[in-house]
């Protein structure tokens with residue numbers, strides 16, 4: 417079956433839903449959304465591990481034009497965030513425009529017609545004038561490359577693919593990884609399990625989590641006096657913007673962060689050996705900052721052991737560390753993160769003149785303002801290369817991007833038959849500037865999912881969300897070639 421909407425949006429997480437809301441609010445409705453899963457929500461649909469919730473305050477981690485006075489607490493749980501997105505999809509009439517269980521395998525640009533052919537895993541084909549990818553950076557779980565991984569005979573799963581059928585009560589559980597996901601699910605499962613061994617490869621700075629129950633009085637206030645909720649949003653925005661400055665421009669903020677984190681550790685962990693293991697050696701911000709009030713106390717419980725010796729292999733019965741010790745386990749949980757630097761994988765994206773996106777990105781993903789790639793006309797990326805944040809709400813970044821892309825859509829609607837292609841020299845200058853700033857960032861001091869194998873920082877934006885809003889406020893036509901289809905390749 418072939419259908420031909422004007423705009424295809426791939427993904428229905430915060431990015432895809434945000435794009436659809438922006439278009440709808442602008443009176444544009446000739447779009448459809450493709451979703452590989454059976455519901456909206458993106459990472460907030462997929463990550464159902466115990467304790468899953470946002471560590472960015474929800475009044476900030478929501479669309480500016482759709483404040484939610486009903487958050488049960490400041491750092492809302494996963495199900496509530498997904499409900500928020502599903503509610504908006506219903507409110508704005510998007511549900512009828514979403515094709516669920518529709519995974520995109522390929523997209524090809526046709527120079528002659530200036531249209532994209534979008535192929536789905538079930539064999540269906542769509543043709544569209546504009547494609548917006550909103551597949552996110554954290555949608556593909558990464559398992560560690562450890563010898564013997566497949567030989568383990570107990571239950572094993574990744575945190576983003578939590579197997580709720582596995583009863584952890586009374587079990588010996590091994591957790592590999594200590595990132596943002598693990599610090600949430602470790603305290604949630606610790607009381608149930610017989611024994612928990614947490615394998616930490618490197619320590620990360622953990623800050624007190626600024627969570628609080630909102631309660632009925634505060635919720636009523638948010639509902640009846642909207643400026644109160646706005647003030648809450650502004651307060652967190654200001655704090656995040658300040659912390660963002662520590663990443664490149666004001667390194668003097670870093671010791672303040674590490675001091676707060678060290679005090680938090682000292683208050684919560686009495687054992688000097690455990691404290692030493694939990695003290696990071698890279699500066700704060702190098703790996704994503706973590707927030708938790710119950711992770712350190714969970715690690716200090718008698719049924720928990722924090723193992724910092726490197727893992728040599730997985731055996732049929734557990735995890736063997738480099739010192740030869742076998743840590744027996746009934747269940748292994750991989751909190752080992754995502755293939756964050758493999759943007760748009762495993763989709764095959766072919767642009768103008770047959771160029772392949774993943775060939776263009778052999779040295780690392782890059783895009784003009786994180787949104788457009790030269791040679792891939794009328795293709796727009798949400799949460800693309802170098803738009804992730806060290807501190808702050810990614811929803812703010814996504815809103816900047818959807819506004820920018822909406823301007824491109826309006827321009828293309830005014831010029832039927834035309835395609836918009838980022839100028840290579842403009843993208844090159846932009847990339848050089850961003851990478852120059854990134855060279856001075858704290859992210860160079862350790863390895864993380866922000867950098868690819870060659871060490872290039874492909875994921876993160878080196879500034880504040882205000883800086884990104886400024887950069888994306890207006891689509892400047894001089895940055896692009898706007899040309900009739902078939903001439904996109906040649907026109908200067």
Ligand code: NAP
Nearest residue numbers: 469470471560593594595596597598617618704751752753
């Ligand atoms: P992550 O931050 O990438 O952490 C992965 C963990 O696995 C790290 O501790 C890493 O160690 C460890 N690891 C990876 N390979 C390993 C190996 N071969 N052997 C031993 N350890 C290994 O993943 P995540 O915790 O799933 O979080 C990913 C991102 O999702 C976060 O940074 C955040 O952006 C987002 N997230 C957000 C929230 C939220 O509340 N907003 C919650 C969860 C996740 P090293 O540190 O040594 O590399």
